[in-house]
Amino acid sequence: MNITVIGTGYVGLVTGACFSEFGVQVTCVDKQAEKIEGLERGEIPIYEPGLDEIVARNVRGGRLSFTTDSADAIDRALVVFIAVGTPSSSDGSTDLSFVEAVAREIGKRIDSYKVVVTKSTVPVGTSDKVRGWIQEELDRRGDKTRFSVASNPEFLREGAAIGDFMRPDRVVIGTETGDDHAIAIMKDLYRPLYLNETPFVETDIHTAELAKYAANAFLATKISFINEVSIFCEEVGGDVQAIARAMGLDRRIGKKFLHAGPGFGGSCFPKDTLSAAHFARELGHEFSIVEAAIRVNERQQMRMVDKIVNALDGEAEGKTVAVLGLSFKPETDDIREAPAILIVRALLERGASIRAYDPAAMAEAGRLIPEMMLCKDVYEALAGADVMVIVTEWNEFRMIDLARAKELMAEPKMVDLRNIYDAERLAAADFEYWSVGR
Numbered sequence: 001m002n003i004t005v006i007g008t009g010y011v012g013l014v015t016g017a018c019f020s021e022f023g024v025q026v027t028c029v030d031k032q033a034e035k036i037e038g039l040e041r042g043e044i045p046i047y048e049p050g051l052d053e054i055v056a057r058n059v060r061g062g063r064l065s066f067t068t069d070s071a072d073a074i075d076r077a078l079v080v081f082i083a084v085g086t087p088s089s090s091d092g093s094t095d096l097s098f099v100e101a102v103a104r105e106i107g108k109r110i111d112s113y114k115v116v117v118t119k120s121t122v123p124v125g126t127s128d129k130v131r132g133w134i135q136e137e138l139d140r141r142g143d144k145t146r147f148s149v150a151s152n153p154e155f156l157r158e159g160a161a162i163g164d165f166m167r168p169d170r171v172v173i174g175t176e177t178g179d180d181h182a183i184a185i186m187k188d189l190y191r192p193l194y195l196n197e198t199p200f201v202e203t204d205i206h207t208a209e210l211a212k213y214a215a216n217a218f219l220a221t222k223i224s225f226i227n228e229v230s231i232f233c234e235e236v237g238g239d240v241q242a243i244a245r246a247m248g249l250d251r252r253i254g255k256k257f258l259h260a261g262p263g264f265g266g267s268c269f270p271k272d273t274l275s276a277a278h279f280a281r282e283l284g285h286e287f288s289i290v291e292a293a294i295r296v297n298e299r300q301q302m303r304m305v306d307k308i309v310n311a312l313d314g315e316a317e318g319k320t321v322a323v324l325g326l327s328f329k330p331e332t333d334d335i336r337e338a339p340a341i342l343i344v345r346a347l348l349e350r351g352a353s354i355r356a357y358d359p360a361a362m363a364e365a366g367r368l369i370p371e372m373m374l375c376k377d378v379y380e381a382l383a384g385a386d387v388m389v390i391v392t393e394w395n396e397f398r399m400i401d402l403a404r405a406k407e408l409m410a411e412p413k414m415v416d417l418r419n420i421y422d423a424e425r426l427a428a429a430d431f432e433y434w435s436v437g438r
């Protein structure tokens, strides 16, 4: 089978590479020529463990190719995936302009049957719009070509994307009622996972679109829930980690996403919760739990800034803060909506200077905030700092040489926003220590 994936970002590139690994013939399209030229030279534009090997192997095997020429790629494919970005607009709604541009491109081009699959996260009803945009373009040129639309939301996690794609908890496929042809093609495409006994949820399109938002809204709510519990712990004395363990061992609750910290960030939860709240409001309904999760998250991020300023004896002006971790989570270079970015900006506004280090996200973060000093490792970042702040729990931050850190720093202070150290160890090393909800 020939497929085309339009949008070669975190989702599109992983999707294309993994399908080619299954033996499918894949063309990945992106409008950014430099990204495609880099990929053709074997350069992976994002940090995602394991992706480089899969891309290289399948390019060598002739199953994976890259182009900026969407017209030719659409012609060749039976299935066309839309995997472009769906960012937030200023009112919280989802900006569908990239999806629309691709749908119209498809409509202008197709002259044989295709299944057009939306993999981008889109508000309920978008696939109907995709059908409409394609149809308008076909009508414009008097073409009667038939096509199917489908929704196949993506649930992969950055940093673990390959494993998540190859061994997903489930695959959701939404098709139009009675469109057996499209579902048969999608099943054929995903056959290696069917053989693996991956659970498939076959449903109508609106349900598939909503399932993605419901899942992300729920996970974001779980994070905000434990963050709110962490406030009680700080006020009345208590250990949020022990509470999370006590809760999480109950299988009805589960352990995942119950880690108190600096709030959720990344390219999905912030925009998807805003979008869910927005389209609920458009339907005349308040998605109250999600609205609350968003508010708690904003408050949590600001609480982290206060926590750091408090560690600086209430005054950030003229102080130096060593920020460890800039990406929104470990094992990715993605800094979109990363708590570190918000925290760094807030501290700069309050007159602090920032020495930062991240194993993967420095280039992008440096472009975004040129005022911060980028350091080559943890210890360079700590030199002369009044406090060290762990914002992202990269493994290499778990075993910092505290004796060396104390010698390098102006003040031996650590603010651990991921609770990866314990108070006794820091006390033994003569550090003042703050964490979240403990």
Ligand SMILES: NC(=O)c1ccc[n+]([C@@H]2O[C@H](COP(=O)([O-])OP(=O)(O)OC[C@H]3O[C@@H](n4cnc5c(N)ncnc54)[C@H](O)[C@@H]3O)[C@@H](O)[C@H]2O)c1
Residues within 6 Å of the ligand: 006, 007, 008, 009, 010, 011, 012, 029, 030, 031, 032, 035, 070, 083, 084, 085, 086, 098, 101, 102, 119, 120, 121, 122, 154, 155, 156, 157, 158, 267, 268
């Ligand atoms: N990143 C994640 O972890 C994740 C997980 C699940 C779902 N999603 C969803 O998947 C979608 C894509 O997310 P992403 O993180 O991969 O985005 P991204 O910004 O990394 O990649 C999008 C790519 O699409 C390209 N593009 C935009 N318009 C184009 C066009 N007309 N033709 C060709 N290429 C075009 C851009 O140049 C960019 O390279 C979003 O809807 C997101 O919500 C993301």
